[in-house]
Amino acid sequence: MKLNLEGCNMKIAATTVLLAVSLVLSCSLPAATPAAVQQGLAAEGHSAFDGIWRNAGRGRRPPGAPLENCCSEEGWNDYAKYLQPWAMEVMEKRGAALKVGKPLATNTAQCRPDGTPTVIEIPYPFQFLRTPTYTYILYEADYQSRRIRMNSVHPAKAPANWYGDSIGHWEGEVLVVDTVGLSARGQLNWDGIPHTDALHVVERYTITQPGAMELQMTVTDPGTLVAPWTVTKHFRKLTESRLLEYVCAQNNRDMEVPTE
Amino acid sequence: MTMLRTFTFLAVVLAGAQTCVIAADQASAGPDLSGVWLLDRTVPALRSVDGAALPFTAEGRAAYQAVVADRKAGKTQDLTRKYCLPDGVPRLLTARAPFEIVQTPGQVTFLHEARHIYRALPVDGPPIDPNLLIESYMGNANARWDGAVLVIDSVGFNTETWLDDSGLQHSEELQTTERWQKLAGGRQLQVDVSITDPRYFMKPWTTRFTFSKRSDLGIVEYVCGEPHRSFAGKGAK
Numbered sequence: 026m027k028l029n030l031e032g033c034n035m036k037i038a039a040t041t042v043l044l045a046v047s048l049v050l051s052c053s054l055p056a057a058t059p060a061a062v063q064q065g066l067a068a069e070g071h072s073a074f075d076g077i078w079r080n081a082g083r084g085r086r087p088p089g090a091p092l093e094n095c096c097s098e099e100g101w102n103d104y105a106k107y108l109q110p111w112a113m114e115v116m117e118k119r120g121a122a123l124k125v126g127k128p129l130a131t132n133t134a135q136c137r138p139d140g141t142p143t144v145i146e147i148p149y150p151f152q153f154l155r156t157p158t159y160t161y162i163l164y165e166a167d168y169q170s171r172r173i174r175m176n177s178v179h180p181a182k183a184p185a186n187w188y189g190d191s192i193g194h195w196e197g198e199v200l201v202v203d204t205v206g207l208s209a210r211g212q213l214n215w216d217g218i219p220h221t222d223a224l225h226v227v228e229r230y231t232i233t234q235p236g237a238m239e240l241q242m243t244v245t246d247p248g249t250l251v252a253p254w255t256v257t258k259h260f261r262k263l264t265e266s267r268l269l270e271y272v273c274a275q276n277n278r279d280m281e282v283p284t285e
Numbered sequence: 286m287t288m289l290r291t292f293t294f295l296a297v298v299l300a301g302a303q304t305c306v307i308a309a310d311q312a313s314a315g316p317d318l319s320g321v322w323l324l325d326r327t328v329p330a331l332r333s334v335d336g337a338a339l340p341f342t343a344e345g346r347a348a349y350q351a352v353v354a355d356r357k358a359g360k361t362q363d364l365t366r367k368y369c370l371p372d373g374v375p376r377l378l379t380a381r382a383p384f385e386i387v388q389t390p391g392q393v394t395f396l397h398e399a400r401h402i403y404r405a406l407p408v409d410g411p412p413i414d415p416n417l418l419i420e421s422y423m424g425n426a427n428a429r430w431d432g433a434v435l436v437i438d439s440v441g442f443n444t445e446t447w448l449d450d451s452g453l454q455h456s457e458e459l460q461t462t463e464r465w466q467k468l469a470g471g472r473q474l475q476v477d478v479s480i481t482d483p484r485y486f487m488k489p490w491t492t493r494f495t496f497s498k499r500s501d502l503g504i505v506e507y508v509c510g511e512p513h514r515s516f517a518g519k520g521a522k
Contacts, residue, residue: 075390138508152405154389156319161387163394168371168402172504186506268405270421274368274509 070198071155073232077268078260079150101214107254108218115219131217132210136167136273140187140211141204142226142242144169146258147215150268153200160193160200167273173202185222187211200230213244221248236262315408315430316467318386318393321504322474322496323516328379330451334477334493345454345485352452365446369509371402371422373446374439374461375478378494381516383502393428393435398504406437413440422446424461435465448480456484472498 104116122129133139139147147166154161160173173193183190183206190206204226213220225245233239238260245253333339341349355361365372372380380399387394395404406428418425424439439461448455462479474496481489507513 154387154392154394156387156389159387161394161396163403163405168400170396170401170403172396184506187508188506266407266410269419270371270423272371272422274370 070232071195071200073198073235074153074155074200074230074238077150077152077263077265078238079263080146080148080258080260101216101218101256103254104218107250107252109249109251112219112249116216119217129217131215132212133215137210138187139164139166139169141171141189141191141207142228142244143212143214144171144188145228145240145242149271150263150265152268160202163268165268165271167271179203179205185209189224189226196229198232200228202226202228202230204228213249219249220244220246223248233259238262315388315435316433317388318435318465318467318474319388321383321385321499321502323383323499323502324379324381325473325495325497327381328449328494331375331449331453331480331492333490335491337490339453340487340490342483342485342487345456345482348454348456348485349452352447352454356452363447363450363452369400370445371400373422373442373448374424374426374463375480375492375494376447376449377402377423378476378478379449382507382513383499383504383516385504396504398507400509401507420457424459431464433466435463437461437463437465439463454485455480455482458482458484468495474498 104113108116119129128134133143133147138144144164144166147164149165151162151164154163158175160175162171162173164170169188171188171191173191175193177192179190179192185206185208187208187210189204191202191204193200193202195201205224207220207222207224207226209220209222209224211220211224212218213224223246227243227245229241231239231241240258240260241255242258243253243255244250331339352361356363364370365376371377377397377399380397382397382399384395384397384399387396391408391410393406393408395406397403402423404423404426406426408428408430410427413425413427418441420441420443422443422445425441426437426439428435428437430436442455442457442459444455444457446455447453458481460481462481464477464479466475467473468475475493476496477491477493479489479491480486505514
């Protein structure tokens with residue numbers, strides 16, 4: 026939301042410098058609070074996050090291949106290094122079922138919410154909306170969205186739901202999102218890695234070059250992981266100006282839900 | 286500075302500020318509709334704002350009567366609710382759950398709590414690319430400002446949705462135009478929704494809903510098939 030000062034300038038020219046200063050101050054009043062502007066919208070680099078992005082898939086980047094041509098995902102591979110035995114067992118069961126062509130359903134496959142952090146790696150477009158108090162992320166996949174309170178703190182009693190309680194702040198040009206309050210019904214990723222409701226997710230989004238964004242995400246969950254696990258994901262900005270409709274249940278009519 | 290000069294100075298400053306506020310509104314393309322809003326009155330069935338009967342064509346009347354009769358007889362159901370599908374326009378606006386309007390440069394976004402539907406609407410953007418026009422539950426929409434009124438034009442709906450909870454039907458020819466404006470000094474929002482569907486209605490007709498600002502409410506997570514908070518009978522009025 027930028028103020029159009031063009032109309033003001035003519036008046037400014039005709040009056041005193043003092044008046045000009047007063048006028049500019051007056052003009053600024055309808056805008057957001059100065060502190061919020063300083064921390065958020067005023068920083069030019071942050072507008073680089075505007076627009077529609079996409080994680081192009083699960084493929085791994087061939088050694089040496091440039092990032093912008095690939096959108097690779099790094100991480101989620103070192104099960105043995107990070108998973109506690111019970112979680113390792115879950116993933117081995119999944120692996121065995123997949124091998125015999127009978128994959129165990131994930132939340133995504135059942136049109137349950139992807140939730141945080143699985144929604145982040147869905148290979149469909151998403152969009153950041155920036156306001157002084159909130160950053161929103163709209164995901165094309167099944168009308169999912171996240172609401173991130175900027176420069177805030179988590180409540181004493183966090184929820185236990187699918188998207189959790191997200192707070193965010195800017196570290197220079199890096200958007201940092203911190204999420205707790207995630208139900209153990211959720212999964213860490215598309216592969217269905219389990220987690221407990223003590224999961225803590227920290228996302229760090231950085232524009233690495235025009236049209237290219239990197240996410241470094243660290244998940245901490247002492248009940249599931251032996252150590253914090255950091256994965257890196259890359260996203261490309263799309264030329265599309267709008268998200269399209271994606272309705273999971275449209276093709277999943279056996280997923281009947283109880284009447285409200 | 287004499288009293289007169291002081292007064293003149295203030296008057297000019299205020300006039301300048303006023304001009305700038307208007308300029309700001311134009312630059313950010315319209316008044317600030319942002320915030321959380323809740324429907325004032327339940328809408329069991331749409332009514333025309335002019336009080337007249339809905340101008341059904343014979344086909345439109347038959348389609349509606351068939352659904353009403355089949356529901357009574359248990360031969361059909363409200364599949365939108367049964368499968369938690371998007372409501373479409375204008376049924377989405379009759380939900381008894383709040384929605385939030387977010388305004389960012391070039392876009393107005395409606396985030397509805399009910400069934401977590403959002404509408405991300407480009408404002409004064411390029412016309413919809415026919416190659417990208419997909420038949421969809423929520424339609425393909427563009428927004429624009431007509432003075433202080435936010436106008437949303439939608440086309441390209443599929444025929445899976447009902448226009449209201451009573452089962453009012455529409456054809457693939459449905460087009461809607463919503464005109465959103467603030468009332469009561471910004472405490473209320475009114476929308477007039479014009480329904481154009483030459484196959485089912487002889488002429489366009491308009492229905493109206495009002496919403497009250499609810500700064501005390503936030504939008505909470507809504508997951509189909511899980512318990513939700515209910516606002517039935519808890520509106521502003």
